[in-house]
Every structure is written in C-alpha cells, then in structure tokens.
Amino acid sequence: MSLGALAWPLAHSRYLSATVVRVVGIDHTSASAVLDASGLASHPPMMDINGPLSAARIEALPWVASARVDLEWPDGVVVTVTERTAVAVVADGAAGWAELDSTGRVLATVTAAPSGLVHLVSTGLPGAPGTTFEAAEPSLVVAAALPAAFKSMVTGVAPAGHGVDLSLSDGITVVVGTATQLPSKFEDIASLLAGAGLRSGSVIDVSVPNSPVVS
Numbered sequence: 001m002s003l004g005a006l007a008w009p010l011a012h013s014r015y016l017s018a019t020v021v022r023v024v025g026i027d028h029t030s031a032s033a034v035l036d037a038s039g040l041a042s043h044p045p046m047m048d049i050n051g052p053l054s055a056a057r058i059e060a061l062p063w064v065a066s067a068r069v070d071l072e073w074p075d076g077v078v079v080t081v082t083e084r085t086a087v088a089v090v091a092d093g094a095a096g097w098a099e100l101d102s103t104g105r106v107l108a109t110v111t112a113a114p115s116g117l118v119h120l121v122s123t124g125l126p127g128a129p130g131t132t133f134e135a136a137e138p139s140l141v142v143a144a145a146l147p148a149a150f151k152s153m154v155t156g157v158a159p160a161g162h163g164v165d166l167s168l169s170d171g172i173t174v175v176v177g178t179a180t181q182l183p184s185k186f187e188d189i190a191s192l193l194a195g196a197g198l199r200s201g202s203v204i205d206v207s208v209p210n211s212p213v214v215s
Contacts, residue, residue, distance in 0.1 A: 017043045018077045025081040028063040028108070034079055037061055038069065046071060054079075062107050062129035088143045088157070089113045090120040090136065098126035102144035104136045118143040118151065121158035138179035139164050145182045149190050163207060171200030177207025184209035 021040050023031040035041040038054035051069035058067035058081065068080045084101040092098045092109050099107040099117065106126045113119065120143060124135030133140075139157045142164045146154060156167040166174035174189055176182075185206040192204055192212060205213040 016047065016074060017045050018049060018071075018075060019043055020072075020076040021079065022077070023079045023081065025083065027083055029061055029081065029083060033061060034058055034064075034067075034081060038067075038079060040069075040077060040079070046073065046075065046077075049077065060130065062105070065101075086114070086117055088118045088120050088136070088140060090122050090126055090133065093125040098129075098133065100126070100133060100136060100140060102140065104133045104140055106131050106133055118146060118154055119156050121156050141179040142166070142176055142182065145186070147186050147190070149186075150193055153193075170198075171202075172198055173203045175203065175205040175207050177205075181209045188212040 018040055021035060021043070023034045026034065032041070037057045037060065039057070040049070040054065049069070049071060051071065054069045055067040058064055058069075058079065063083045064081055065084045066082045070078045070080070072078060084105060084107060086099040086107055087102050088100045089097040090100060096109050096111050097113045098109050099114065100120070101107055106129050108129050120136055120139050122135050122139070124133070126133040139159055143157045150168070153168045153170070154166050155169050158165050158167070160175070163175070163177040164179060166176060168174065176185055188206040188210065189204060189212075192198065192214060198204070198214065203215045205215070
C-alpha cells in the first residue's frame with residue numbers, strides 16, 4: 001500500500017480530530033449552541049472541517065452578527081463570534097417582548113422589557129428569534145440613532161403616516177417625520193428640550209430640519 005493511501009485514512013481518523021475547541025466573543029449565545037450549529041460538537045477530523053461553512057451556520061444563530069473558524073493544528077479550533085447589539089424592544093403579542101438589533105433582527109423574546117432599550121410601537125408582530133421584523137422600519141432607524149442626550153426620555157417610537165413620532169416621559173410628543181437628516185433633527189430636539197420651557201402636551205415638530213415648530 002502506498003504512503004498516500006495510508007495517509008488519507010489517518011488524516012480523517014479520530015487521531016487528528018478537533019479535540020480542543022474554544023469559543024470566544026459570546027455573551028448572549030451559549031457555547032453549546034455555537035458548537036452544535038457549526039458541527040464541531042462531534043469533534044470531527046481536522047481535515048473535514050470547512051471553516052467558512054461552519055461560520056455561516058453559526059451566523060444563523062439569532063444573536064450572531066459574524067463568526068470566524070480558525071484551525072490550530074494538530075487538534076485545535078478557535079471560533080470567534082461577534083454578537084449583535086439590542087437597541088429596541090417591541091411587544092410580541094403574547095404578553096412578552098422581542099429584542100431587536102438595528103437591522104430589525106429578532107434577537108430574543110423576554111417576559112420583561114430590558115432597561116435601556118427603546119420601546120417601539122407597531123401594529124405588526126415580530127417573528128421568532130433569528131427572523132427580521134421588517135415592520136419596524138423606519139421607527140427602528142430612528143430608535144437606533146437616538147443620542148444619549150435624550151434617549152432615556154423616550155418612552156415610545158411609533159410610525160405616523162410616512163414618518164415617525166416620539167413620545168417623551170414628560171408628556172411631550174416629537175414629530176420626527178421621515179428617518180432622514182436625523183443628526184440635524186436631534187440637534188433641534190435637544191436645543192428645544194434644554195431651553196424652550198416646554199410642558200406636558202407640547203408637540204415639537206422637527207420634520208423640517210433646522211426649522212422646528214412647537215405647538
């Protein structure tokens with residue numbers, strides 16, 4: 001038997017399998033979920049591991065934005081994961097909440113809305129984790145771009161006609177309009193909140209950037 005014929009079964013045997021697998025970069029995703037999705041849980045032969053294919057399967061997990069699979073011969077594999085960031089929540093229609101990232105990806109469903117996330121108001125219902133909630137546009141664009149200066153004051157982001165409205169904790173409504181020129185619109189809002197002496201029931205209209213109207 002030739003050396004080549006002997007080498008092939010050895011390379012694909014358990015003696016050169018991925019026995020040491022490390023997963024880094026995870027917070028919301030479990031290591032076992034990553035290993036199961038990638039096919040590495042069974043410790044396959046190193047020669048049989050398709051890094052790009054394994055990474056693509058990992059990226060199908062709800063929280064995963066990107067993944068990379070690197071081989072460390074003779075028996076090691078490092079899986080590097082970059083997770084998504086939740087920016088908003090929306091009611092899921094079952095007395096719970098769906099966490100969304102800036103693209104509308106449904107990351108998880110929870111029974112209580114986490115603090116620090118903007119609440120979206122929507123007539124549609126999100127799907128299961130891993131799906132994309134397209135009905136969140138353009139409200140999600142606005143929610144994801146909210147500056148820290150008044151993000152904590154925003155109690156709701158809702159579609160309004162062809163635009164978006166914000167509800168603030170002090171009873172003020174902000175008419176944002178379309179999800180365009182947001183930096184200028186946010187500057188208008190911040191300026192008015194800081195010095196206009198607004199009261200509950202006031203409406204700030206910044207749909208025309210640099211020309212805000214208060215009523």
